[in-house]
Amino acid sequence: MSSLLHYYRVADLHVNPALQKKANDVGFKMVSSEICYNIQATAALDAEETKKLEYLLRETFEPEKFGSKSFLSGKVVEVAPRQQFTSAWSTNAVSICHSISLEKIVRIEKSRRYQVETSTDSLKSFAKLVHDRMTECEYPSGISTFEEHQEPEGWTRVPVMAQGAKALEELSKQKGLGYDEQDIAYYLRVFRDELKRDPTTVECFDLAQGNSEHSRHWFFGGKVVIDGEDMPLTLFQWVKRPLKERISNSVIGFHDNSSALRGYAHTAFLPSGSVAQPSAFKEVTRDFDITLTVETHNFPCGIAPFPGAETGAGGRIRDGESTGKGSLVVAAVAGYATGNLHIPGYKMPWEFEDFKYPSNMAPPLQVLIDCSNGASDYGNKFGEPLICGWTRSCGMRLPSGERFEWVKPIMLSGGLGQMDHGHLVKEDPQAGQLVVKIGGPAYRIGVGGGAASSMVAGDNQEELDFNAVQRGDAEMQQKVNRVVRACVELGPKNPILSIHDQGAGGSGNVLKEISEPAGAVIDLRKMHVGDPSMSFLELWTAEFQENNALLLGKENEAMFDQICKREKVPYAVLGTITGDGQVVVKDSRDGSTPVDLPLEKVLGKMPQKVFPMQRIYKQTPRALDLPPSLTVQVALETGVLRLLSVCSKRFLTNKVDRSVTGQIAQQQCVGPLQTPLADFACIAQSPLSMSGAMSGGATAIGEQPLKGLPGDPESCISMARLAVAEALTNLAWIRIPTLDSIKASGNWMWAAKLPGEGPKMYDIAEALSNIMVELGIAIDGGKDSLSMAARVPLGNGQVETAKSPGQFVLTVYAPVPDVRIKATPDLKTHGDGVLLFVDLGAGPPVLGGSALSQVFGQLGFGKSPQVDAKALKVTQITSGADAEDQRVLCAAFAEVAAEASEIERTAIELDRAGDAEQAMSVYRQAADRMAKAASLCPEGNPDRTVLAKHAGEIFGRIVYLESLQGAVATAPPEAHIGCDKLVLGHGVERQDSDGYQVLCDPSRGGVHEPNWRQKAVSAAAVSGAAGLLVLHAPVCALGLAAGAAYATTRKDSAGDAARSMGCMGLQAAEHVKQVAHQNRLGERAQDAFSGVRSFDQRWRVSERTQALASSSVSTLRDIDEKHQ
Template sequence: VAGQSPMADAIAFAATVGAGAGLAVARATGKDGAAAASAASKREAEVAATTAATAAPGAGGAAAVAEPDLIRIFRKPLLDAAQAERLRARINAALAPASDAPTADGAAPADRIAAVDTEVCFYVDMAPGSTWAGLPAETKERLMWVLRETYEPENVSLGESFLAEPVDETAAIIEVGPRLTFTSAFSTNAVGICESCGVPVRRLERYRRFRISAAPGAAPLSADETAAAAALVHDKMTEWRVAAPLRTFASAFSPEPTRTVPVLAEGAAAIERESSEQGLSFDAADVAYLLDLFVNRVKRDPTTVELFDFSQSNSEHSRHWFFKGLMVIDGEEMPHNLMEVVAEPQKRQAHNSVIAFFDNSSVIEGFRSKVLLPEQPGAPSRLVPTPRTRHLLLTAETHNFPSGVAPFPGAETGTGGRLRDTHATGRGSLCAAGIAGYCVGALNIPGYHLPWEHAPSAEWPYPPNLASPLQIEVEASNGASDYGNKFGEPVVQGFTRSFGLRLPVVDGAAATTTGAAAGAAGAAAAARGQRREWIKPIMFSAGIGQLDAEHAVKGRPEAGMLITKVGGPAYRIGMGGSAASSMVQGENAAALDLDAVQRGDAEMENKLNRVVRACVELGSDNPIVSIHDQGAGGNCNVLKEICEPLGGTIELTKVPLGDPSLSQKEIWGAEYQENDALLVRPGADAEAFGRLCERERVPFAFVGEVTDDTRIVVTDARDGSTPFDLRVDDVLGEVPRKTFHLARSPRPSTPLEVDWPSLTAEAALGRVLRLLSVGSKRFLTVKVDRSVSGLIAQQQCVGPLHTPLADVAVVASSHFETHGVATAVGEQPIKGLLDPAAMARL
């Protein structure tokens, strides 16, 4: 069965290890002998394979498992007392039954968990040719010193855990950390530090260990309870729970093979089946186009890689079908599409515009300024004031779907992607400051009831695959703030609001409700009117930057130019994010939604940005001809765009991998973060660029060359296959635009009804001040840097108490000038429920 599916490979590997591995396999998935495992099954397969690979040897398995080659170093505590107590409360809340009620005497139910103790376990994999036993004592002590981080050497132990085995069966130890196939950002940075300290380390991972103790006299923790507690302390996309100490980082997980989809034999049904199983979000127009492309023009069956590529490159997220589509409203065809309407003001008043509606940002004319530049660009030297013309840049985007599924990583990578949009404008530009915004549904803060909020219920449902509005508001803002703080970008402005309401039904006007409310509950909900709420949130991220006038225009591709990738290595994350973001909420499988969320590494982004900045500082010697940030669709979008319209050849084995088990589709389509694609001329420019990357310890690779045959050809030297071979125009060309039929519906309204006799001024004011959009935003401003860089003249806080009330943010062009950029953000979405035109004006 080897090679038929990831799960089948795991079963085969487990059989070779032997019964001593203690491996249980739940199921294998396959369809007509081809790999058709779901996203969830892939993760199960990886866990099965890695569990077998790292399990302690037992009867029949001793010969198959080598002695451990990982060093274990423990440090306590992972969490301080206050953090551990908060985690204990979260676990108790998760384990409490929904029907938990006070006891007969009115007392609150007893806590299930009495204590949580924590520690860190560092797994150290020595570099090839080095062993722990062979290291000099001084080198060993140097590593221990790096991992101690404190003046408490007694809290660090080599090989001995501080969490003794449970003295009884009421406690459980949970250990979680990065999957074996996922080299974490921590490891990348830790290995760099060790190399600088002369410690030969290949990989160093930080695992987290928790001892969860049940209340005295309570029953032992069940497997389900332990699993529920573990779910609260790890990211199931990139991390796993280990049952025994790791022996090796090696994994037996096999990549999913590329298949051909039988379109010639089965027609549209084959495409529709692939779309459903892989979450490709093809509509009828997409299926018709693909059928014509492969049956009538290419005359062959497509590969799974090609169909996945099309789903990303031609998704709503990437091509803006709705904004560029033909609008038919109440049977009347509109003269302009929405994108033309949005662009119209710029056409009428464009006197200071440098870049608009192309490239990765908008740019207006700036100033001639004295800026600090290296005296010898690209080499160690002092900084000297140098006159340069720097234009003013603004970019903005939302990262809504990922922030709803996984708020912290979704929002942090929203910030990261927007930062790359900033520095990937022109031939490279500079980041200066950020702006953030969050819109969520009713918060329903426990113990803080607000009369206009509705608790989740059958009549007021929330999707199970999305986080709650309160969780999104807290964790998404944490993620965005955390990323900006680590990167070194100040946030100088923002907004947030919460809203959830049912519109009234007037004179029998038709009303709709969410599809999740069914039966009698759904009928009751519909009778109350249409629900308006941010179920999928808004996570808004914008950035201010500067663009050197000399680098304002991207160079055109030329045959022979090197297609270059720079930044973080490829991982199995962000798979299908472009298509998943384009779906109506609830259409996709929850496991595929999770796969589509990215994970960020702000330190790598900082290194990548330093490379781009160094290229900008070279002035006329800037080796970057053209640059695009890697976003939705990963390589399959950015590498086609960078060499469009000429075409190019790309070799998958040249793409730097953080996970050697990636399939061809995953290398080509994963939206791994902190990565850009560039065009660089061979020879001196390529050598100069490589030196800058090596200086900043940033992975880079020349993965292909620009050709002039208008084809994108992707090859894999491992097996000699060609998983992708299509004309650029077949994927990125003028695909027929889509038509959208819309109908205006009456906007029911009723006169405002207020019980004036019982409403006091104090009560009315109290309600207004409790609105998220009105109340203090200090919970957002205190956790984010607001002035790093020395260029911030005005951020969002004012006065001696730093009250977040500023109407404008101001960023100086340089440390020597009193001119710069002023920016303000305005939003009044709720007014649109009454009058869209008034909303726009306000």
């Protein structure tokens, strides 16, 4: 192996204000900086190869800043990856070199070099600021070689046969495995009593990760005992109950790496040839379902926020692509919660100055900045837009003395995607199938993450916590994703039989998972390794990133190899499925077997854990205490608008891509100033429309953590119901098929095992389950993070526990028949619109848990805020509802209908006064507003038909007046326009004695005996109703009524026919009613209606009919004359 080559490039690493300040604080001044490329080759490069290499390393601009000699002098600090650690950047760089015939290049590492000025001779304090101590180190004399002779650490057996439980207890404490008494008792029984042998250290570490709370969700599946009483259901049973009762459109729920609901057939743009040959793209029809996965990465982000967040985003991407037999990633959502920010020079009165923070965790401000940077950076590099999210900060000491603050923060990452409907179900492993790992090489990073994430921050050793944080490589993830996508796009020829992402527990977890229950034989030494000094234990349990495991049939190995070579992705066939139920992991270097476990014992149904707990009420409810002189303006300017949850989110949206993929129909920013205000996000299934519609999926988020801080059952119930209400009202502004088509991910972040916290979660789970059953929506997946607390110093040598405020995040999603039909919160009218407030609350408004109470450092609870669940059913623009709720109108269309009635009254007065020209003009305004009211009315509400019919009657009067051509009208307005009523019930000024809103009554005197014209109009209404039943589109009633009313004015055979039909209309309608009642046609038609609705959504019949009905009278006349 030849000596290393070195090339240098001037860089601006030192031009970083935050880094400059940190350097100044430790006595250093940064003068300049550069990058050094350290290149290892198997032999000397010839002139042509050297030219190619320099071409790769030299940028197009400023060639004078690149060369083979350093540009720095004086004191220089150089940091780079450790000698034994082949970085992900090197792997990608070497791949590029090999693609242009530089096969001699085997490794390229970048080192960062800083020229500094300082009075001290030691440079170590500065070096600590500029490198990652896990994967990098300082090189005082530069890098001369990558060779290091460090032997991997071996493994041993744990003496449980001789020492029993004591051996496991000592190992758990030493290695931070997090075993509890129930774990130790079970493992002792398995190894000592059943297998009758000592376990290996590799097996014990593997079990700690795979069976940690993080991975197995013991608390959610455990038996809950509160105050000595057994609870009737587990948390899982409460959460899964709504989906069990109404599965509706769910196709994957609670049993894969993502959830999925039924999507649509759409036009996709896919390559037409084989994987090995270039080919043109073509339009094809594909049937895809909508997927959602939402994960959290809280523990890593508290230790190292940037890598913690980027690997949180990367891990969630792999969850998305590892659903079924492979899935497609489209867009991301994110959420961040941290403690009081303490921004320098920006003091906030609600931030406690005496709060201290642990030295091994990042402070809240750094968490917010670096977490959002990490998630955004990974998505930008990968090519995934971030289109929706939330953020908040909180830290307060409650009246009980407890400190609640997100010292252990929340980093939530979610993703919307889609998958082929034919790829929903993973195949069961069969003997002979290949067990494959795909992705980047193995590194000594993310060791013990599953167990560490399941502990209170501070309970583990600091070094072990830091070792458990992973590092990400978005470029490698994009390569892996392209391989999965290529397989998915093959449709029925997809070679992937099953796929899982590598998460906590590393290869040990994912390889056991994908081979369950059949078992497999694995040779771990076939794995691609980036650090040859890794021990076998580290190879088996490290959570190195950008890796998936999958099953292939031997017959498809060649095809898969072609795809991986095309995308330059490493993969390794590690073993085969055996069918004997054992996972056997061999070390081919020495012939040993460090792992030999029966899958049934470690992954099958294990004994249920029991969690006894007590209710502890520490907070005394008290109302919000505000200064008497406080005004709304002062409250907003001095506090509320400065709160992180309320303030502008441009600092989050401006740094992240929100449109890449060509499938983003709605992201955070709206209006001419692109203000981040959108309530929901939406993706299209394809950039191409199908039959005029563009189907997709939408998502929105609800979370109300401060409402539950008092901890009593009422406040917990309030927290759950308000989170649901927020999510649904955020999603209300895009058209979805039905309310029960909404599914959701539920994410729980709680200090669940600390005193008094478990019962709060139980109350919330029960309340959540009840309101979801009531509404017909359901959770179909999620994640729990139940060690949300940190040990923090008090300043006197003592520590206290800072609990993170209990948080439940509901991320809802739904199919969307046409992503173009939506509303955004930016105002679009210019003086002719109105702002409406729709109160969904149950009872008087309260300020408990509000932004106002937070900025005054109070809970502010005299009574918990509540929500009216029935009101939520009508906030969905196109959702169906039962008969009772259908008669509840939202204020928006009621107000427009009232406005239309006022305009109509003016038109009638002009009509009666003989001013036909002016009357027709005002009638048109009234008809337009009445049609607008009909379009605003929720689909399925009977008032929608009334409004459409009444608009048609107004059109009929216009047609009649136009037909007179200036002659005096002989028929009064009531000959064409009836007295109709809307079922509003409350809150409307113009009501009759029964509480109904009265639309304009032309007769001003109630209902009269209908004359022949009124009977004709009745026939028109019958025709319109028929159109409504057939097409399920109230605007059809408007069109048909207008046409029928016009026909009655004709003085020919068509007019005679229309008038005759009018005379029989009421009799026919009564007969149809009797037949329908006798044969229960209404009940039988319900299923047909849903099919008709889907047909209408797909082919947009109602939209086209509305366009016809809204056109001018002359157009209607032309159509009639042409088509008779």
